[in-house]
Amino acid sequence: MTHAATLTNDALAVLNTTRSLPLLAVVSVKFAACVTKWVTRRRTRLNLDQLEAWQLRDVGITPDAARDETRKVFWRA
Secondary structure: OHHHHHHHHHHHHHHOOOOOOHHHHHHHHHHHHHHHHHHHHHHHHHHHHHHHHHHHHHHHHOOOHHHHHHHHOOOOO
């Protein structure tokens, strides 16, 4: 997960410093970064929903907070 986020941040940093890229390339990379973020949120929330109460306590999340997080739609932070 960290590696994908690093690649996305690096790609966006290049886009912000280089003005000679075509508009379609800029839009495509930003769209790909957005979709990647959504997929990561969805996968994380699905996995969070599978954790037992003792596992949630171990990572410092209450069952109520976990339930609230898993009910969010993927495009909400």
